[in-house]
Amino acid sequence: MPSLPVGHGAAREALAKASRVVVLTGAGISTDSGIPDFRGPNGLWTKNPATEKASNLQHYLNEPEVRQAAWQNRLTTPAWTAQPNRGHAAIVEIEQRGQLHGLITQNIDGLHQKAGNDPAKVIEVHGTVWFTRCWECKDQRPMEQSLERVRAGEIDPSCLACGGILKSDTISFGQALVPEVIDRALQVSEESDVLLAVGSTLSVFPAANCVPRAKANGATVIIVNGDETGMDRYGDHLLVGQIGEILPALVR
Numbered sequence: 001m002p003s004l005p006v007g008h009g010a011a012r013e014a015l016a017k018a019s020r021v022v023v024l025t026g027a028g029i030s031t032d033s034g035i036p037d038f039r040g041p042n043g044l045w046t047k048n049p050a051t052e053k054a055s056n057l058q059h060y061l062n063e064p065e066v067r068q069a070a071w072q073n074r075l076t077t078p079a080w081t082a083q084p085n086r087g088h089a090a091i092v093e094i095e096q097r098g099q100l101h102g103l104i105t106q107n108i109d110g111l112h113q114k115a116g117n118d119p120a121k122v123i124e125v126h127g128t129v130w131f132t133r134c135w136e137c138k139d140q141r142p143m144e145q146s147l148e149r150v151r152a153g154e155i156d157p158s159c160l161a162c163g164g165i166l167k168s169d170t171i172s173f174g175q176a177l178v179p180e181v182i183d184r185a186l187q188v189s190e191e192s193d194v195l196l197a198v199g200s201t202l203s204v205f206p207a208a209n210c211v212p213r214a215k216a217n218g219a220t221v222i223i224v225n226g227d228e229t230g231m232d233r234y235g236d237h238l239l240v241g242q243i244g245e246i247l248p249a250l251v252r
Contacts, residue, residue: 011237012250014220015094015194020101022192022219023091024210027107028199028226032085032244034078035109057174061135061165068155074168075147079108079129084115086244087198090251092116094196102188106200106207108170123185125177125207127170136164143168182206189214198224199243202231224250 015021027035053059054070092115094100103112103122108129113119132146133139139161146166149157159166171177186209189195195214202208202223211231215221223235224246232238239246 008237008239008250011222011239012252014237015099015196015222015250018099018192018194018220020192021094021099021194021196022102022104022188022210022214023094023100024104024189024195024197024200024207025091025107025112026105026198026200026202026204029085029087029243029247030082030107030109030111030199032087033082033109033111035082035107035111036078055172057172060167060172064156067165067167070167071146071150071156074129074143075150077129079110082109082111084111087247088112088115088117090247091198093251095121101192102185104185104188104207104210106204108168123181123188125171125181125185127168129168129170131169132166133169134159134162134164134166137162140169177206185210186213189219190217192217192219194222195219196222196224197229197231197235198247200225200229201227202229222250 054066059066060070088111091103091112095117100121103117105112105122105124106126108124108126110128110130112122130143131140132143137159139159146157157166158164185207189210190213192214195211197211202211208231211221211234215234220236221234222237223229223232224239224243226243227240239250
């Protein structure tokens with residue numbers, strides 16, 4: 001059975017007593033499910049710098065060869081077969097106990113929903129890889145429909161509604177975030193009595209702003225990560241180590 005680092009029983013107690021827990025997750029919670037982060041030693045962009053180009057909106061929209069490579073990469077993304085891990089299951093347990101007020105995620109993999117969290121509670125600030133979105137008419141469809149077209153030989157499938165450029169329904173570099181989504185994330189953070197940040201460097205904004213917003217409104221801030229974060233100064237409890245070990249012990 002996993003155990004917490006010595007001296008962190010107070011973090012478990014704070015979580016156990018909370019009635020409005022907001023969880024903020026980053027890439028670190030999904031690495032145990034086989035989904036690499038971006039800039040870590042085994043990161044997607046570290047191992048294949050060319051893939052970073054596809055994450056830039058201007059390159060994606062203006063360079064057909066970048067889109068073609070992106071579609072080939074989408075065929076084999078680990079998100080399609082990845083399974084939730086113990087960290088995801090621990091967050092489901094928080095919801096099952098009636099404590100989860102909101103689940104803000106910077107991840108696009110859909111693993112929180114696959115683990116069993118109520119999709120209505122999940123706030124995907126960077127979008128989702130499970131759908132496509134037309135850049136022109138904003139038509140949204142399941143990603144699998146476009147992947148079937150790629151497998152059938154289309155190298156750069158266009159929108160079936162208007163013929164426009166299709167991309168995954170994620171937020172690329174250079175693309176505006178959805179204001180309503182960010183507003184909701186900040187609102188639930190301000191309403192929380194515990195803000196639990198997991199697997200994020202807390203250096204990407206505006207999502208990272210959820211931490212000081214929660215703190216300013218009286219929440220206890222618990223940060224669980226494999227390394228220091230950009231928001232450690234706001235943390236009441238800093239738990240550094242393996243997320244898959246620490247989080248289940250924290251929730252237990």
